[in-house]
Amino acid sequence: MTDLIKAFSFDTPGSTLVEWGGAARMGELLSGWFPARKLLIVTDKFLHDAGLLDAAKDSLLAHGFAVSVFDDVVADPPEAVLMACVAQGRAAGADIVMGLGGGSSMDIAKLVAVMLVSEQPLSELYGIGKVTGQRLPLVQVPTTAGTGSEVTNITILTTGETTKMGIVSQQLYADRVLLDAALTTGLPPVQTAATGIDAMVHAIEAYTSRHKKNLLSDIFAREALRLLSAHLVNACRNGQDRAAREGMLIGANFAGQAFSNSPVGAVHALAYPLGGHFHLPHGLTNALMLGPVLRYNMTAAAPLYAELADVVTGPTGEGVQARAAAFVDFMEDMMDRSGAPRRLRDVGVPEDSLPMLARDAMLQTRLLQNNPVTVDEEAALALYRRAY
Structure with missing residues (x-):
């Protein structure tokens, strides 16, 4: 006799593309996915300085995107990093957000996409299902094979000297995910x-x-x-x-x-x-x-x-x-x-x-x-x- 299946739901991002070297086609891909053209890339200084963004940026510029890069993400990012990223996104008039990097960069990208169009203060977002309203289009591109942040609806922020808090919401799921394993080959x-x-x-x-x-x-x-x-x-x-x-x-x-x-x-x-x-x-x-x-x-x-x-x-x-x-x-x-x-x-x-x-x-x-x-x-x- 087969056990009865309990009711459950299963949520995940809208679409995932797996393509070796796909980052070099980023402009072509995003042009086909979204009408937005003012892109905020959220990453860290190491990846930026190492040139890991270069192929994607070249492709984006060639396809008419205005690109602003926020590269101050750090491990276990504090609230101040998030707010600095939001400020840069607003100054650039960003209408689409991309997280490119490890879990911290993608976590920040999720919340930035929300906060660039939301009036909710950050303090009201912590917990499960507290985010209201919509967000900007969100694309996630992982450069490590570990966190899975590109397909989760969770962001973890450092809120004090040693404490962390989470934000869990359906709005944090990305619209598109690119899995380009070529970006991970330099990981020690x-x-x-x-x-x-x-x-x-x-x-x-x-x-x-x-x-x-x-x-x-x-x-x-x-x-x-x-x-x-x-x-x-x-x-x-x-x-x-x-x-x-x-x-x-x-x-x-x-x-x-x-x-x-x-x-x-x-x-x-x-x-x-x-x-x-x-x-x-x-x-x-x-x-x-x-x-x-x-x-x-x-x-x-x-x-x-x-x-x-x-x-x-x-x-x-x-x-x-x-x-x-x-x-x-x-x-x-x-x-x-x-x-x-x-x-x-x-x-x-x-x-x-x-x-x-x-x-x-x-x-x-x-x-x-x-x-x-x-x-x-x-x-x-x-x-x-x-x-x-």
Whole structure:
């Protein structure tokens, strides 16, 4: 007898184009997609100075676009960066916005597209479903294979010295996404490893989420893990490997679609305080906490881990517990082979900070409620100690 399907919804951007070298056709593409011609590109200084925007800008100018580039995005962007970007967009009369870069650039682009036409103050946007009205046309072009921000409706901002807050709204989904894996070939091995593991965390947590897990999110999560596990090590070892880079970028995109509809849990909840206090990259903090949380969740998530083991290693015919344990071992071995740091002590986190981190993790109630096993402050401290 087949189980009845519970009602669910699945949301994602309007259209995605996968094309190696597609950024060099940006003007042609945008001309066919939108009538707007005053483009604000949101990115960071490293990508701008490295020339990663050059081909896209040349194509845009050749097709009659006026291009303004905001390149002051930083990791874990504070509110001040967002407001500076909005000010530049207004001064330029922007009528279309593009995020080109990592997750921070794309996150800022989402909100800028809203705030350039909205009278809502930023303070009223935090939370779920608080954005009202519309936004400018929005295009997202990722240059890392990790965050999946190009296909999510979530923006995370740094709101204080160490605190972050999220904005979740349907208006933050992009109209168009371009996946051009050629833009990711210059990503160094450590960043490739950290962002790739970040994407795998998205897929795993979406698959095991206590709330909103559904048939479509499961399909995207499984295929994301298949692609990411097959290509991560090769992408780290040879950044010019086109098959590896494309597999990683599409896998990260699928993982983004999965967790946008089936939210993440304790790995992210424990990762956020690490980023807030020690300014560690988001992908790296997820990688550091993944192993301990996987083992902690085993009591409830073993059947789901067993299913994921079949995806990454193939069916073995073993029982649920053996396959679940094999999946956790596989993930830890992959992280070891990727070259990413594996312990909190390796990235400068002092041991006496662990109780503070555990207290701060308890503030992430939006995420902790999705975890398959309840995480209280005592459990959080034990997980940090295991990761140390």
